[in-house]
Amino acid sequence: MHKAAIGIIGASGYSGVEATHILAAHGQVELRLVTSDRWKGESVGRRLGIMGPVGQLRYAPLDQSAELARECEVVLLATPAESSLELVPGLLEAGVRVIDLSGAFRLQDTAAYPSFYNFTHGSPALLAEAVYGLPELVSRERIARARLVSNPGCYATACALSVAPLLRAGLLDEGSIIFDAASGTTGAGRKGNEDMSFSEVDEDFRAYRVLRHQHTPEIAQTLAGVAGRAVPLTFTAHLLPLKRGILVTAYARLAQGATAAEARAALEKSYADCPFLSVESSPDAVGLKAVVGTNRCTVGLAVDATGHDPGRVVVTAAIDNLVKGAAGQAVQNLNLMKGWEETLGLSTLRGFTP
Numbered sequence: 001m002h003k004a005a006i007g008i009i010g011a012s013g014y015s016g017v018e019a020t021h022i023l024a025a026h027g028q029v030e031l032r033l034v035t036s037d038r039w040k041g042e043s044v045g046r047r048l049g050i051m052g053p054v055g056q057l058r059y060a061p062l063d064q065s066a067e068l069a070r071e072c073e074v075v076l077l078a079t080p081a082e083s084s085l086e087l088v089p090g091l092l093e094a095g096v097r098v099i100d101l102s103g104a105f106r107l108q109d110t111a112a113y114p115s116f117y118n119f120t121h122g123s124p125a126l127l128a129e130a131v132y133g134l135p136e137l138v139s140r141e142r143i144a145r146a147r148l149v150s151n152p153g154c155y156a157t158a159c160a161l162s163v164a165p166l167l168r169a170g171l172l173d174e175g176s177i178i179f180d181a182a183s184g185t186t187g188a189g190r191k192g193n194e195d196m197s198f199s200e201v202d203e204d205f206r207a208y209r210v211l212r213h214q215h216t217p218e219i220a221q222t223l224a225g226v227a228g229r230a231v232p233l234t235f236t237a238h239l240l241p242l243k244r245g246i247l248v249t250a251y252a253r254l255a256q257g258a259t260a261a262e263a264r265a266a267l268e269k270s271y272a273d274c275p276f277l278s279v280e281s282s283p284d285a286v287g288l289k290a291v292v293g294t295n296r297c298t299v300g301l302a303v304d305a306t307g308h309d310p311g312r313v314v315v316t317a318a319i320d321n322l323v324k325g326a327a328g329q330a331v332q333n334l335n336l337m338k339g340w341e342e343t344l345g346l347s348t349l350r351g352f353t354p
Contacts, residue, residue, distance in 0.1 A: 007033030016078035018327035026345035105130035154325025162317035165270035245288035260303035293351030295328035
């Protein structure tokens, strides 16, 4: 049976490690290439405990990535945005399809990059070509045909999935949506600093990058796409003293005349054919334990019935930031690009609770 040659560039970061584990067990994939300066020359088995052919692979240095990737059909880029921006043109020119896990090709407006990513974007044509890889909200056919898929951000995934069906159905008024989101520390990446040290994070809970987080324009862009209008929003990220997982609580108001039953029906209808989405009985039923280690997203909705805040709707959503928020979603996109079952390599992922 033919297996597709796949590579991972930037394979020693948290997302790259997660992608390596998933693809090592993927029945249609031959993992041909893993690159990392940190682990160059070492074997995957030595670093990740993976056995078999994948475990015998050795990490190549990043400066050999572009040349070695020519052996691959599709490459996952788990690299910083600036590195992705540099690598993608050459990979596409060599006929290699790309799934980029960074933010390099997420925003359609080049003017947003200096403010939110601290660099000037030099490839507007590739921005226009890149397909945003959120299969539950973006045409799967577009993803399947794409040369370049921009994998969504973890916070942006959870926020968009929480309210997009309500916006698409016209059930929310045109006021601001507020997203309160909290993530485990792996969302900050593997590079160490004092703020991410155990002594600083343990038994603490704090907001960060308030009103300047790089996922804000990405969320706004996605919601505008489904609503057909600009959607005012406030997004606040918080750091949890946990390794992984994201919980988002979204606050909005129902449109005049809209009901709780219609809102719930919109969620259920929108996600009925989405294998990784489940609509729970209420926001209280949404938590991290059910999703961490999996590619699942759980969503729950409640509408005020007390009379204290008429029309208020609250939606919660939970994902694993490294799986549905990064590597798992990248493999979901890979499956679509290759014409495989969307759940291949992902349906048996499981958490470790208890």
